[in-house]
Amino acid sequence: MIRHRDIWRALDTLAERSGLSTSGLARKAGLDATAFNRSKRLTGDGTPRWPSTESLAKVLNATGVSMAEFVALMGEGNAQALGQRIPVIGYAQAGESGYFDDAGMPVGTGWDEVLFPAIGDPNAYALEITGDSMAPAYRDGTVIVVAPNQDIRRHDRVVAKTVEGEVMAKELNRRSARRVELVSINRDHDDRVLAPEELAWMARIVWASQ
Incomplete structure (x- = not known):
């Protein structure tokens, strides 16, 4: 099962490894600078908000990271489990x-x-x-x-x-x-x-x- 926190942790880690803030990573991918802000990760009623597959595809393309590498960033063992x-x-x-x-x-x-x-x-x-x-x-x-x-x-x-x-x-x-x-x-x-x-x-x- 893919967990909400694992997806966002992977995006945070990818930004850090790229020497960027999450806003900088979003801009690099051609997205709105606030797309990955922590305030955007939950709706007003606390429902988890997930990044779209289109957003993820743009991030991977912009950073040159494969989907396998991104899955691995979700946490130890996730590459096999997920x-x-x-x-x-x-x-x-x-x-x-x-x-x-x-x-x-x-x-x-x-x-x-x-x-x-x-x-x-x-x-x-x-x-x-x-x-x-x-x-x-x-x-x-x-x-x-x-x-x-x-x-x-x-x-x-x-x-x-x-x-x-x-x-x-x-x-x-x-x-x-x-x-x-x-x-x-x-x-x-x-x-x-x-x-x-x-x-x-x-x-x-x-x-x-x-």
């Missing part, structure tokens, strides 16, 4: 046969792995984006974490694979019994409308490295 090793699959590989089963779960061994905070999906995997077809949201080299067991809601960003082997990262606009409407993240590329039977699988994107 971490989940997930396979990293090349974007081109995702379109090939043999890397996923019929439900969109990764199969096989021998991939590189990254340590990521446990997200409750044992079948989660990472895709490394190649090219700029999904810029500006996902540029060349961006690693996205995909959770195939999580429910997908309207306007979630997803990775979808067609039965013909095409893999795409889009935003789910609408899904019905007759059609699936996918909006392109890069507006230079066309939106897609597919019949459900044209999709091999679709899975939710839960994190991106930049």
Whole structure:
């Protein structure tokens, strides 16, 4: 279980190791200078307030710290207790046969792995984006974490694979019994409308490295 105090301790430690105050760390990441202030860590009624995954991604990118290193900063033993090793699959590989089963779960061994905070999906995997077809949201080299067991809601960003082997990262606009409407993240590329039977699988994107 990821604890509120451990996340904030890791951010405080990262700021200190970077020779920065928490305000300086926030500014370095392109965030509001008060984003990590202690007064912002609880709501007015005392409910814990968590940093967003987007904020964490910006901090890690700005400091050059990996997710595994950040997890380790949460406290002794947390890297093993809280971490989940997930396979990293090349974007081109995702379109090939043999890397996923019929439900969109990764199969096989021998991939590189990254340590990521446990997200409750044992079948989660990472895709490394190649090219700029999904810029500006996902540029060349961006690693996205995909959770195939999580429910997908309207306007979630997803990775979808067609039965013909095409893999795409889009935003789910609408899904019905007759059609699936996918909006392109890069507006230079066309939106897609597919019949459900044209999709091999679709899975939710839960994190991106930049």
